[in-house]
Amino acid sequence: MNRLTIDLDALHNNIQVIDGWMQDHGADWTLVTKMLCGHTETLDALQTIGVRSMADSRLDNFRSIQRVVDNFEAWYLRLPHITAIPEIIRLTDASLNSEVEIIKVLNEEAKKQEKIHRVLVMIELGDLREGVMPGKLLQFYTDVFDLPNIEVVGIGANLGCLSGTVPSVDQLTQLVLYHELLELKFKRKIPLISAGTSATLPLLLKGEVPRKINHFRIGESVYLGTDLLGGGTLPGLRDDAFTLEAEVVEIREKSLVPYGETSTLAPFGMELTNANSIGQRGWRVVLTLGALDTEVSGLTPLNPNHQIAGISSDVMVVNIGEDRGTLQIGDSIKFRPNYAALLRLFASSYIQKQVVPTVRDLREHLSDDDQVEVLPVIDTSEDET
Secondary structure (H helix, E strand, O other), X not given: OOEXXXXXXXXXXXXXXXXXXXXXXXXXXXXXXXXXXXXXXXXXXXXXXXXXXEEEOOHHHHHHHHHHOOOOEXXXXXXXOHHHHHHHXXXXXXXXXXXXXXXXXXXXXXXXXXXXXXXXXXXXXXOOOOOEOHHHHHHHHHHHOOOOOEEEEEEEXXXXXXXXXXXXXXXXXXXXXXXXXXXXXXXXXXXXXXXEOHHHHHHHHOOOOOOOOOEEEEOHHHHHOEOOOOOOEOOOOOOOOEEEEEEEEEEEEEEOOOOOOOOOEOOOOOEOOOOOOOOOXXXXXXXXXXXXXXXXXXXXXXXOXXXXXXXXOOOEEEEEEOOOOOOOOOOEEEEEEOHHHHHHHHHOOOOEEXXXXXXXXXHHHOOHHHOOOEOOOOOOOOOOO
Protein backbone atom coordinates (compact mmCIF):
# COMPACT_ATOMS: atom_id res chain seq x y z
CA MET A 1 0.00 0.00 0.00
CA ASN A 2 1.25 3.48 -0.91
CA ARG A 3 0.23 6.01 1.70
CA LEU A 4 0.77 9.71 2.39
CA THR A 5 0.49 10.53 6.09
CA ILE A 6 -0.43 14.09 7.05
CA ASP A 7 0.74 15.06 10.55
CA LEU A 8 -1.82 17.58 11.82
CA ASP A 9 0.28 18.45 14.88
CA ALA A 10 3.12 19.57 12.59
CA LEU A 11 0.73 21.62 10.44
CA HIS A 12 -0.78 23.19 13.54
CA ASN A 13 2.67 24.12 14.83
CA ASN A 14 3.65 25.79 11.56
CA ILE A 15 0.39 27.71 11.24
CA GLN A 16 0.65 28.88 14.83
CA VAL A 17 4.27 30.04 14.44
CA ILE A 18 3.62 31.86 11.15
CA ASP A 19 0.46 33.44 12.54
CA GLY A 20 2.61 34.86 15.34
CA TRP A 21 4.99 36.37 12.78
CA MET A 22 2.02 37.95 10.99
CA GLN A 23 0.69 39.46 14.20
CA ASP A 24 4.11 40.88 15.06
CA HIS A 25 4.25 42.53 11.62
CA GLY A 26 0.67 43.81 11.86
CA ALA A 27 -0.32 41.89 8.72
CA ASP A 28 -3.16 39.63 7.64
CA TRP A 29 -2.52 36.42 5.77
CA THR A 30 -4.26 33.86 3.62
CA LEU A 31 -3.34 30.17 3.57
CA VAL A 32 -2.70 28.83 0.06
CA THR A 33 -4.47 25.45 -0.13
CA LYS A 34 -3.91 24.49 -3.78
CA MET A 35 -1.33 21.82 -2.91
CA LEU A 36 -4.01 19.90 -0.98
CA CYS A 37 -6.07 19.39 -4.17
CA GLY A 38 -9.34 19.61 -2.23
CA HIS A 39 -8.46 16.90 0.34
CA THR A 40 -11.41 17.37 2.66
CA GLU A 41 -9.95 15.82 5.83
CA THR A 42 -6.97 18.16 5.79
CA LEU A 43 -9.21 21.12 4.94
CA ASP A 44 -11.48 20.21 7.86
CA ALA A 45 -8.41 20.12 10.10
CA LEU A 46 -7.37 23.59 8.92
CA GLN A 47 -10.82 24.88 9.86
CA THR A 48 -10.46 23.27 13.31
CA ILE A 49 -7.09 24.97 13.77
CA GLY A 50 -8.70 28.34 12.95
CA VAL A 51 -8.03 29.03 9.27
CA ARG A 52 -10.82 31.04 7.60
CA SER A 53 -8.98 32.74 4.73
CA MET A 54 -7.98 30.31 1.97
CA ALA A 55 -6.51 30.78 -1.49
CA ASP A 56 -6.63 28.27 -4.32
CA SER A 57 -6.25 28.04 -8.08
CA ARG A 58 -8.81 25.35 -8.89
CA LEU A 59 -12.57 25.87 -8.70
CA ASP A 60 -13.15 22.20 -7.87
CA ASN A 61 -11.00 22.71 -4.78
CA PHE A 62 -13.25 25.56 -3.65
CA ARG A 63 -16.22 23.22 -3.95
CA SER A 64 -14.39 20.79 -1.66
CA ILE A 65 -13.62 23.57 0.80
CA GLN A 66 -17.28 24.61 0.85
CA ARG A 67 -18.29 21.09 1.85
CA VAL A 68 -16.28 21.17 5.08
CA VAL A 69 -15.38 24.78 5.97
CA ASP A 70 -17.91 27.28 7.30
CA ASN A 71 -17.77 31.01 6.56
CA PHE A 72 -14.40 31.11 4.86
CA GLU A 73 -12.94 33.77 2.58
CA ALA A 74 -12.02 32.48 -0.89
CA TRP A 75 -9.14 33.96 -2.91
CA TYR A 76 -8.79 32.81 -6.52
CA LEU A 77 -5.05 32.72 -7.24
CA ARG A 78 -4.91 31.87 -10.92
CA LEU A 79 -5.68 34.71 -13.34
CA PRO A 80 -9.42 34.41 -14.12
CA HIS A 81 -10.26 32.89 -17.50
CA ILE A 82 -13.34 34.16 -19.27
CA THR A 83 -15.03 30.79 -19.73
CA ALA A 84 -14.96 30.19 -15.95
CA ILE A 85 -15.97 33.65 -14.75
CA PRO A 86 -19.56 32.73 -13.73
CA GLU A 87 -18.15 30.06 -11.42
CA ILE A 88 -15.36 32.33 -10.17
CA ILE A 89 -17.93 34.91 -9.09
CA ARG A 90 -20.14 32.26 -7.52
CA LEU A 91 -17.41 30.46 -5.60
CA THR A 92 -14.87 33.14 -4.65
CA ASP A 93 -14.71 36.51 -2.94
CA ALA A 94 -11.55 37.92 -4.54
CA SER A 95 -9.21 37.25 -7.43
CA LEU A 96 -5.78 38.31 -8.65
CA ASN A 97 -5.94 40.20 -11.95
CA SER A 98 -3.78 41.87 -14.58
CA GLU A 99 -6.13 42.40 -17.57
CA VAL A 100 -8.75 45.16 -17.87
CA GLU A 101 -10.83 43.09 -20.28
CA ILE A 102 -11.21 40.28 -17.77
CA ILE A 103 -12.04 42.60 -14.88
CA LYS A 104 -14.83 44.11 -16.97
CA VAL A 105 -16.28 40.65 -17.58
CA LEU A 106 -16.00 39.93 -13.85
CA ASN A 107 -17.92 43.14 -13.23
CA GLU A 108 -20.75 42.16 -15.60
CA GLU A 109 -21.07 38.70 -14.08
CA ALA A 110 -20.96 40.07 -10.54
CA LYS A 111 -23.80 42.40 -11.49
CA LYS A 112 -25.85 39.43 -12.75
CA GLN A 113 -25.23 37.56 -9.49
CA GLU A 114 -25.83 40.71 -7.40
CA LYS A 115 -22.41 40.57 -5.82
CA ILE A 116 -19.37 42.74 -5.31
CA HIS A 117 -16.20 40.99 -6.44
CA ARG A 118 -12.88 42.05 -4.95
CA VAL A 119 -9.82 42.44 -7.15
CA LEU A 120 -6.13 42.53 -6.35
CA VAL A 121 -4.21 44.25 -9.16
CA MET A 122 -0.96 42.38 -9.82
CA ILE A 123 2.11 44.40 -10.80
CA GLU A 124 5.14 43.07 -12.71
CA LEU A 125 8.25 43.44 -10.54
CA GLY A 126 10.66 41.18 -12.39
CA ASP A 127 9.57 37.55 -12.09
CA LEU A 128 7.92 37.80 -15.55
CA ARG A 129 4.81 35.87 -14.64
CA GLU A 130 1.61 37.92 -14.38
CA GLY A 131 1.41 41.64 -13.71
CA VAL A 132 0.66 45.07 -15.10
CA MET A 133 3.77 46.91 -16.26
CA PRO A 134 4.44 49.75 -13.80
CA GLY A 135 4.29 52.41 -16.54
CA LYS A 136 0.72 51.35 -17.38
CA LEU A 137 -0.54 51.18 -13.79
CA LEU A 138 -2.29 54.56 -13.61
CA GLN A 139 -4.23 53.95 -16.81
CA PHE A 140 -5.08 50.43 -15.70
CA TYR A 141 -6.49 51.66 -12.42
CA THR A 142 -8.42 54.42 -14.21
CA ASP A 143 -10.09 51.78 -16.36
CA VAL A 144 -11.27 49.59 -13.47
CA PHE A 145 -11.70 51.56 -10.26
CA ASP A 146 -15.20 52.89 -11.09
CA LEU A 147 -16.75 49.59 -12.16
CA PRO A 148 -19.86 49.29 -9.96
CA ASN A 149 -19.53 45.61 -9.01
CA ILE A 150 -15.76 45.55 -8.63
CA GLU A 151 -13.83 46.71 -5.59
CA VAL A 152 -10.08 47.05 -5.96
CA VAL A 153 -8.91 45.99 -2.50
CA GLY A 154 -5.21 46.14 -3.14
CA ILE A 155 -2.15 45.69 -5.30
CA GLY A 156 0.21 42.76 -5.25
CA ALA A 157 3.10 40.95 -6.86
CA ASN A 158 4.55 37.49 -7.30
CA LEU A 159 8.27 36.99 -6.87
CA GLY A 160 10.09 33.68 -7.13
CA CYS A 161 7.08 31.83 -8.57
CA LEU A 162 8.28 31.41 -12.17
CA SER A 163 11.76 32.70 -12.89
CA GLY A 164 13.14 32.16 -9.41
CA THR A 165 13.55 35.89 -8.82
CA VAL A 166 14.71 36.40 -5.23
CA PRO A 167 12.48 38.93 -3.44
CA SER A 168 14.36 42.05 -2.43
CA VAL A 169 13.71 44.95 -0.11
CA ASP A 170 14.00 47.29 -3.11
CA GLN A 171 11.18 45.48 -4.96
CA LEU A 172 8.92 45.50 -1.92
CA THR A 173 9.62 49.19 -1.33
CA GLN A 174 8.85 49.86 -4.99
CA LEU A 175 5.44 48.24 -4.54
CA VAL A 176 4.76 50.43 -1.49
CA LEU A 177 5.55 53.50 -3.58
CA TYR A 178 3.12 52.41 -6.33
CA HIS A 179 0.47 52.01 -3.65
CA GLU A 180 1.10 55.53 -2.34
CA LEU A 181 0.97 56.91 -5.89
CA LEU A 182 -2.43 55.32 -6.56
CA GLU A 183 -3.94 56.54 -3.30
CA LEU A 184 -2.69 60.08 -3.88
CA LYS A 185 -3.72 60.18 -7.53
CA PHE A 186 -7.23 58.80 -7.09
CA LYS A 187 -7.85 60.00 -3.51
CA ARG A 188 -9.23 56.72 -2.29
CA LYS A 189 -8.08 54.10 0.16
CA ILE A 190 -6.59 50.86 -1.19
CA PRO A 191 -6.42 48.59 1.87
CA LEU A 192 -3.97 45.87 0.89
CA ILE A 193 -0.44 45.49 -0.39
CA SER A 194 -0.16 41.75 -0.97
CA ALA A 195 3.45 40.90 -1.69
CA GLY A 196 4.21 38.48 1.11
CA THR A 197 4.72 34.82 0.18
CA SER A 198 6.74 31.95 1.62
CA ALA A 199 9.71 33.41 -0.28
CA THR A 200 9.49 36.67 1.69
CA LEU A 201 9.36 35.07 5.15
CA PRO A 202 13.17 35.05 5.58
CA LEU A 203 13.13 38.81 4.92
CA LEU A 204 10.28 39.22 7.40
CA LEU A 205 12.26 37.47 10.12
CA LYS A 206 15.17 39.85 9.49
CA GLY A 207 12.84 42.85 9.83
CA GLU A 208 13.41 43.84 6.19
CA VAL A 209 9.81 43.71 4.89
CA PRO A 210 8.29 47.22 4.82
CA ARG A 211 5.50 47.62 7.38
CA LYS A 212 3.06 48.66 4.67
CA ILE A 213 3.23 45.17 3.13
CA ASN A 214 0.16 44.03 5.05
CA HIS A 215 -1.06 40.86 3.33
CA PHE A 216 0.73 37.54 2.84
CA ARG A 217 -0.26 34.53 0.73
CA ILE A 218 1.60 31.60 2.26
CA GLY A 219 1.64 27.94 1.31
CA GLU A 220 4.91 26.02 1.09
CA SER A 221 6.40 27.18 4.39
CA VAL A 222 3.23 26.13 6.22
CA TYR A 223 3.35 22.63 4.78
CA LEU A 224 7.10 22.00 4.66
CA GLY A 225 8.66 24.66 6.89
CA THR A 226 10.84 25.66 3.95
CA ASP A 227 13.31 28.52 3.94
CA LEU A 228 13.07 29.29 0.22
CA LEU A 229 15.99 31.72 0.25
CA GLY A 230 18.56 30.14 2.53
CA GLY A 231 17.58 26.50 2.26
CA GLY A 232 16.65 24.23 5.12
CA THR A 233 13.83 24.98 7.54
CA LEU A 234 12.74 28.33 8.99
CA PRO A 235 13.21 28.70 12.77
CA GLY A 236 10.40 27.20 14.80
CA LEU A 237 8.82 25.40 11.83
CA ARG A 238 8.62 21.65 11.28
CA ASP A 239 9.56 19.85 8.07
CA ASP A 240 7.89 16.52 8.91
CA ALA A 241 4.22 17.21 8.23
CA PHE A 242 4.14 14.72 5.33
CA THR A 243 5.55 11.22 5.08
CA LEU A 244 5.19 8.95 2.05
CA GLU A 245 5.33 5.18 2.41
CA ALA A 246 5.79 2.87 -0.59
CA GLU A 247 5.40 -0.91 -0.38
CA VAL A 248 8.23 -3.33 -1.09
CA VAL A 249 7.41 -5.98 -3.73
CA GLU A 250 10.90 -7.34 -4.43
CA ILE A 251 14.16 -7.59 -2.46
CA ARG A 252 17.23 -9.02 -4.15
CA GLU A 253 20.98 -8.75 -4.18
CA LYS A 254 21.90 -7.62 -7.68
CA SER A 255 24.51 -5.86 -9.72
CA LEU A 256 24.25 -2.13 -9.24
CA VAL A 257 25.06 -1.48 -12.90
CA PRO A 258 22.67 -2.48 -15.70
CA TYR A 259 23.92 -4.98 -18.28
CA GLY A 260 24.51 -3.89 -21.86
CA GLU A 261 24.61 -0.44 -23.40
CA THR A 262 22.58 2.28 -21.66
CA SER A 263 21.75 5.90 -22.30
CA THR A 264 22.74 8.71 -19.97
CA LEU A 265 19.24 9.22 -18.61
CA ALA A 266 16.59 6.83 -17.40
CA PRO A 267 13.30 6.83 -19.35
CA PHE A 268 11.67 9.31 -16.97
CA GLY A 269 14.57 11.72 -16.81
CA MET A 270 16.27 10.59 -13.60
CA GLU A 271 19.98 9.94 -13.77
CA LEU A 272 20.79 6.29 -13.17
CA THR A 273 22.63 5.56 -9.94
CA ASN A 274 25.61 3.47 -11.05
CA ALA A 275 28.23 1.72 -8.98
CA ASN A 276 31.89 2.68 -9.23
CA SER A 277 32.83 -0.49 -11.08
CA ILE A 278 31.15 -3.13 -13.22
CA GLY A 279 30.07 -6.11 -11.16
CA GLN A 280 29.68 -4.34 -7.83
CA ARG A 281 26.64 -5.77 -6.05
CA GLY A 282 24.21 -4.69 -3.39
CA TRP A 283 20.64 -5.09 -2.16
CA ARG A 284 17.94 -3.49 -4.26
CA VAL A 285 14.22 -3.23 -3.64
CA VAL A 286 11.36 -2.61 -6.02
CA LEU A 287 8.54 -0.39 -4.71
CA THR A 288 4.97 0.09 -5.93
CA LEU A 289 5.46 3.77 -6.72
CA GLY A 290 6.32 5.41 -10.03
CA ALA A 291 6.06 8.42 -12.27
CA LEU A 292 2.28 8.02 -12.45
CA ASP A 293 2.08 8.78 -8.75
CA THR A 294 4.46 11.63 -8.01
CA GLU A 295 7.55 13.63 -8.92
CA VAL A 296 10.00 10.96 -7.79
CA SER A 297 13.00 13.30 -8.02
CA GLY A 298 11.34 15.26 -5.20
CA LEU A 299 11.50 12.36 -2.74
CA THR A 300 14.18 11.94 -0.08
CA PRO A 301 14.44 8.54 1.66
CA LEU A 302 14.25 8.87 5.46
CA ASN A 303 16.95 6.22 5.78
CA PRO A 304 20.20 7.95 4.75
CA ASN A 305 21.58 4.61 3.46
CA HIS A 306 18.81 4.34 0.88
CA GLN A 307 19.25 5.80 -2.59
CA ILE A 308 16.73 6.00 -5.42
CA ALA A 309 18.24 4.16 -8.39
CA GLY A 310 15.57 4.75 -11.01
CA ILE A 311 11.88 4.67 -11.87
CA SER A 312 9.37 3.59 -14.47
CA SER A 313 5.76 4.66 -14.74
CA ASP A 314 4.70 2.13 -12.09
CA VAL A 315 7.67 1.18 -9.94
CA MET A 316 10.73 2.62 -8.23
CA VAL A 317 14.04 0.86 -7.54
CA VAL A 318 15.98 1.77 -4.42
CA ASN A 319 19.49 0.71 -3.45
CA ILE A 320 19.42 -0.13 0.26
CA GLY A 321 23.09 -0.99 0.79
CA GLU A 322 25.15 -4.10 1.49
CA ASP A 323 22.82 -5.36 4.23
CA ARG A 324 19.07 -5.76 3.79
CA GLY A 325 18.61 -5.75 7.55
CA THR A 326 15.12 -6.84 8.63
CA LEU A 327 13.35 -5.49 5.55
CA GLN A 328 10.73 -7.93 4.22
CA ILE A 329 8.32 -8.17 1.30
CA GLY A 330 5.23 -6.16 2.24
CA ASP A 331 7.18 -3.69 4.39
CA SER A 332 7.36 -0.02 3.42
CA ILE A 333 10.15 2.43 2.76
CA LYS A 334 9.50 6.00 3.87
CA PHE A 335 10.26 9.25 2.07
CA ARG A 336 10.00 12.96 2.73
CA PRO A 337 8.41 14.70 -0.30
CA ASN A 338 9.21 18.22 -1.48
CA TYR A 339 6.55 20.65 -2.74
CA ALA A 340 6.49 19.37 -6.33
CA ALA A 341 6.21 15.77 -5.16
CA LEU A 342 3.40 16.67 -2.73
CA LEU A 343 1.39 18.37 -5.46
CA ARG A 344 1.47 15.19 -7.50
CA LEU A 345 0.74 12.96 -4.50
CA PHE A 346 -2.35 14.91 -3.46
CA ALA A 347 -3.57 14.99 -7.06
CA SER A 348 -3.09 11.25 -7.49
CA SER A 349 -6.08 8.99 -6.93
CA TYR A 350 -3.66 6.08 -6.54
CA ILE A 351 -2.23 7.29 -3.22
CA GLN A 352 -4.04 6.75 0.08
CA LYS A 353 -4.09 9.82 2.34
CA GLN A 354 -4.26 9.52 6.11
CA VAL A 355 -4.41 12.33 8.67
CA VAL A 356 -2.84 11.74 12.09
CA PRO A 357 -4.34 12.39 14.59
CA THR A 358 -7.89 12.22 13.30
CA VAL A 359 -9.71 15.52 12.92
CA ARG A 360 -12.07 14.45 15.71
CA ASP A 361 -9.14 13.87 18.08
CA LEU A 362 -7.60 17.18 17.05
CA ARG A 363 -10.88 18.97 17.75
CA GLU A 364 -11.22 17.36 21.19
CA HIS A 365 -7.70 18.16 22.34
CA LEU A 366 -7.25 21.64 20.87
CA SER A 367 -7.58 24.25 23.61
CA ASP A 368 -8.67 27.86 23.10
CA ASP A 369 -5.04 28.93 23.55
CA ASP A 370 -4.03 26.65 20.66
CA GLN A 371 -6.47 28.25 18.22
CA VAL A 372 -5.11 30.64 15.61
CA GLU A 373 -7.05 33.37 13.84
CA VAL A 374 -6.30 33.28 10.13
CA LEU A 375 -9.39 35.38 9.60
CA PRO A 376 -11.07 36.91 6.53
CA VAL A 377 -9.06 39.85 5.24
CA ILE A 378 -11.70 41.76 3.27
CA ASP A 379 -14.99 43.20 4.44
CA THR A 380 -17.94 41.60 2.63
CA SER A 381 -20.67 43.12 4.80
CA GLU A 382 -21.89 45.44 2.02
CA ASP A 383 -22.07 42.97 -0.84
CA GLU A 384 -25.68 43.55 -1.82
CA THR A 385 -26.06 45.92 -4.75
